Amino acid sequence: MGRALSAFLKTAKNVTVVEGVGVSSLDPDRAQATLSTGETVSFGHVIVSAGYQSFPLLQQSLNLVGAAPLGQPVKGQSALMKADIDPAMPVLFLGGLYVVPHDDGMVAVGSTSEESFSEPFTTDAQLDVFIEKARNLVPALENAEVVERWAGLRPKAIDRDPMVGSLPE
Numbered sequence: 001m002g003r004a005l006s007a008f009l010k011t012a013k014n015v016t017v018v019e020g021v022g023v024s025s026l027d028p029d030r031a032q033a034t035l036s037t038g039e040t041v042s043f044g045h046v047i048v049s050a051g052y053q054s055f056p057l058l059q060q061s062l063n064l065v066g067a068a069p070l071g072q073p074v075k076g077q078s079a080l081m082k083a084d085i086d087p088a089m090p091v092l093f094l095g096g097l098y099v100v101p102h103d104d105g106m107v108a109v110g111s112t113s114e115e116s117f118s119e120p121f122t123t124d125a126q127l128d129v130f131i132e133k134a135r136n137l138v139p140a141l142e143n144a145e146v147v148e149r150w151a152g153l154r155p156k157a158i159d160r161d162p163m164v165g166s167l168p169e
Helices: 003-011 051-061 125-137
Strands: 023-027 032-035 040-042 071-082 092-094 097-101 106-110 145-157
Touching: 023 051, 051 071, 051 145, 071 125, 092 125, 097 125, 106 125, 125 145
Parallel strands: none
Antiparallel strands: 023 032, 032 040, 071 106, 071 145, 092 097, 097 106
């Protein structure tokens, strides 16, 4: 759960925040969640914020097993480069490539969007292509050092409906 949301909810009345534990199942009819510890927790409302892992949990909880998937994980790769660039430079976007200057002399470059992948948390040649495109787009990045490479998974809904809101509506 996002730190800001967690901090806010911890100050709210009648709210229990459970962190660091997985949810094995949700039973919306009984308003209960079964945690990975085996403990059962009752709820009035529940926020599911498990990224791409939310899809199978919601699918099972809403009795949609066997139905079309609600979403899928998408792999993204990005890089952080050290460059002498004015932090007031605008964010640049070209054909899926973002170049984002930061206040600390770093520039973020990314992100790939891969629906087919074998290694979700490893960077590869697709990121190298993005770095090269960024160097061509922003000449000040030509000799910039790549200080970090990152790969991870994010959720992507199958349809275009918002991924935030009450379910099943």
